[in-house]
Amino acid sequence: MASQDRDLNRNDLSVGTEVTIVGLKSEKGKIHNGKIGVVSSPLDPTTERYAVKLQDGEKMLSIKPSNLRTKNSKNTDDKKLNDLEMKYLYENRHDMVSKLMQFMEFSGKFSGQRAPDNPRLFEKAPPQPDCEICMLPLPLSRLERDFQYCCGKSIPVVESKAMARCLKRHMKRGNANAFTIMGECTYRGTEGFRQDAAKGKELLEKGAELGDSAAYGHLGDIHADVDRDAPKAMKCWETGALMPVPNLHSRHRMGMMEWDLLGSTERAVMHWRVAAGRCGYKKSMTSLMEANKTGHITKDDLSATLQAYKESVDSMSSLDRKRAVEIRNSGIFG
Structure with missing residues (x-):
């Protein structure tokens, strides 16, 4: 034990x-x-x-003991690492078994049930609608257009009570977006709303029924993350991705499902290329960068997608919008 301590301290x-x-x-x-x-x-x-004199030359270095390893200390460190790994595996065994069962459940539900692809699934996505103020394609995120700024303009909804009143007025008029936003806030208990998962899901289903693509994205998340029903999740995401104003989160999550749980990396890359290259969705571009590291997308395809991604992002950018973001982040409006 004494010799082991000396190796660990490396002070002698x-x-x-x-x-x-x-x-x-x-x-x-x-x-x-x-x-x-x-x-x-x-x-x-x-x-x-x-x-310390390096073996590959005459160079002499001055090194702290903590930055030096001897053969014995390496063996000791490896043993410590193995012990820690075994301890982690033991302490987290129930969680790991649960995740394995989840994977088997997802795969089992989906096995043999994949419907033929919709012929439009990997076609070019429709363009983003234009802002009525600046006539540029709307930002992808609703947080940048519905209740916050686009070109310096905004709907003045800052308090949760005022937000609820505004949403309810729009819901009475059959506004699909209002049902979706109210549903999401109610399901998660955000923006000052009391959490009620059942009611929130019902509102999201109404938003989907009225044709809001984002509602399909949220419902797909619920089916995947809560209900553990992969086919239903994929069906919701596919519907959201193919609507006239596509939900890019849905497209991205279809790719994640294909990559993580269904083992179809080629289809995952196809989904991400549509979302990133044709629509400028940052999360999908990041996933493609990671896929490139493991050789699942060629450099030529990645380069072409990156170029298309930049062009798509540029089409949604302007000095007015940049200034609006700066104003919002400055806290001038509370």
Whole structure:
């Protein structure tokens, strides 16, 4: 045990001990991580560092004990890591079994039930509707257009009670968006609304019935994350993704479902390319970047999608909108 402690502390390394350099964080130091050297002098009590001579040359480095590993200490550290891994697996075994059962449940429900693709599923998405004020395509996020700013204009709804009154007036007129927003707030208990999942889901279903694509996105999330019903979730997301004003969250989650639970990485990439390249959806572009790291999308396809993504984002950008965001973030309007 005493020798093991010495290895862990590394404060008594003798001259001539072979060591590996690890954990250097400075720009100059990083290049030496992983290199092997030999301790050439005892620990300097002033600087608390060892002089280490690299094996690949005459260069001498001054290194802290915590950045040095000996063969024995590496074995000890590996053992500690293995012990921690086993402890984590044991403590989280129930959660891991639950996740495995969830995967099997999702896959089992979907196995053999995939309906033929809608011929429009991977066609070019329709363009975003134009803002009636600035005549540029509307921002993708509703938070940037419905109850906040677009080109410096906004609907003055800041308090939850005022928001509820406004939504109820629009709901009486059959406004699908109002049902969806009220449903989401009620389902989650946000914006000062009392949480009621059943009522919230009912309002979302009404919003979907009236033709709001975002309602289908929320319902798909509920079917996937709460009901554990993959076919229903995919059906909702597909409907939302194919509406005249498509719900890009739905398209993105279809890709996530294909990637994570159904094992169809090719279809996942196709969904993300539609959302990112044709509609400028940032989350899907990020997913494509990650897919590129694992070789699931070619560099040419990624480059073409990135170019289309930038063009789509630029089409929704203007100096007025940038200024509006700055004003909103400054807190001038509370």
